[in-house]
Amino acid sequence: MTSQEALSEDEIESGWVGGEAPKLNTTVTLVDYDPEWPAQFEREAERIRGALGERVLVLEHVGSTSVPGLCAKPCVDILLEVPDSDDEDAYLPALEAAGYQLVIREPDWEKHRCFKGPDTNINLHVYSPGNGQTPRYRLFRDRLRSHPEELALYATTKRELGAKEWKYIQQYADAKTAVVEEILARARAEQYDGYSEAYASHAEKSVTNALYDRPAIVDLAGDVEGLSVLDVGCAAGHLSALLAGRGADVLGVDASAGMVEVARRKFGDVARFEVVDVTGPLPLPDASIDVVTASVVLHYLKDWTATLAEFRRVLKPGGRLVFSVHHPGEDWRWFEKDDYFQLELLEDDFGLDGKPHPVRFYRRPLSWTFQAVRDAGFAVDRLVEPMPVPEAADVDPKWTVKLRTEPRFLYFRAVSPS
Incomplete structure (x- = not known):
């Protein structure tokens, strides 16, 4: 649910680290909300803080698994800010030593990196301070948590799109952009009230x-x-x-x-x-x-x-x-x-x-x-x-x-x- 423009297949492949990007070539598996997801986040957060210490500036549970009652892919999204995500030498070795694997590198888009976890299905998104995605993640998450009608709209859209076949999971994510922007627009308007x-x-x-x-x-x-x-x-x-x-x-x-x-x-x-x-x-x-x-x-x-x-x-x-x-x-x-x-x-x-x-x-x-x-x-x-x-x-x-x-x-x- 980032603000990134929809990616072409070449762009999806070019951002993947260490080989070809994994292909889905089927529908998207969505499951009902699991009350264990917050505990999974806390366990990963403790491991990340242990690995990086004071280099952790922001560490939050985001994405669909952070919203009670929302269906989601069984994968916990975690937002991490470090002093400079382009400076991989400052944090990559410590995360790798803790079992995390760098899978996506997008230095030209918000200095974004993404890691997979050692033993839990997670996406660890790494950014630098001042990026545009942290406030976006927070606003969207908090809007869904506090507005049942927005949660229902998003859930319906996810299930409709998830029933379609996608070559890459990123294409499913890109397809959700319209409804995400619609919900965010209402959230921003309400802030002005x-x-x-x-x-x-x-x-x-x-x-x-x-x-x-x-x-x-x-x-x-x-x-x-x-x-x-x-x-x-x-x-x-x-x-x-x-x-x-x-x-x-x-x-x-x-x-x-x-x-x-x-x-x-x-x-x-x-x-x-x-x-x-x-x-x-x-x-x-x-x-x-x-x-x-x-x-x-x-x-x-x-x-x-x-x-x-x-x-x-x-x-x-x-x-x-x-x-x-x-x-x-x-x-x-x-x-x-x-x-x-x-x-x-x-x-x-x-x-x-x-x-x-x-x-x-x-x-x-x-x-x-x-x-x-x-x-x-x-x-x-x-x-x-x-x-x-x-x-x-x-x-x-x-x-x-x-x-x-x-x-x-x-x-x-x-x-x-x-």
Whole structure:
């Protein structure tokens, strides 16, 4: 259930250590939840800690066997973080001496290694600090543990896919990506409910939001008087209200019920707001919208295909899509990543009111974004790296200098062909 792109057969083989990757060539064996699985994890965890000592930074039970009541392959998944998983000399000999065998090496993807256990069927996944998979494993596991309906959905999907024949077990894992992403999207939206009030206050005054992002979106949207506008990922409704103030008929949608509640309270007199999961079908008829805006929201989605297709469906011929995302150069530089061209899940701390709030999003190269928009049938009309409005310097001179000299967000205007 990683964020890795589906692997080709050549990629599966190239990552395997010491020969050919084992072939399944049959269906996947799934068994009912075994209450012994947590004990198996604890036994392995004790052995791993004994082998590595202080080199163990994170050691957790993840995957389906960590979720009570969930069917699973009888194989315990374990997440291990060491100081540098690329530095195999620092931990590989100790693990091998304890009976573990390195079977997968993927240095170009999250510095990932995978080991099999000495006497128990396990997958020991090894990463370095700051990887994108640790928060993903935790969020997915905890979501299934606390939401029976999500557990049931995932279990049903697993059994349906498990009944099919697969050449490699990795292909079965890749086939589950769609439902995993669907569940994770709901989990992330729910996280925002808990700090919607704090975010609304921040977004109202933040130079980045109020004097940089929203003016750029409004400028690219152009004259919207008398037009229907769909504001996707509307959050607390500030952009929706600006567009309504320019004469547009605005519907703001957001996956977070907490955000929508705040938006209705603050701006419900000028715009309509609904809770909508933008990864699924939009509750709108074909060709019913003149302008779609999506301010700093699409980078939370791994795959844009279905979302952009829905934007294209609801837009009238000649309608405009205006959106902003994290600037690819900024994410690459800020997180000190080696490979600019990789699609990668990142985690950052978006602190509000002095409290930490982890946020997870995807970085990707500019070419990926441009191609996704083109593949969806849009014609890219403008690509903009804007400056903050002049009054930003009076509000926060230091931050304004950063916005004027370092890339922050990237803006697209695309047109649905007539």
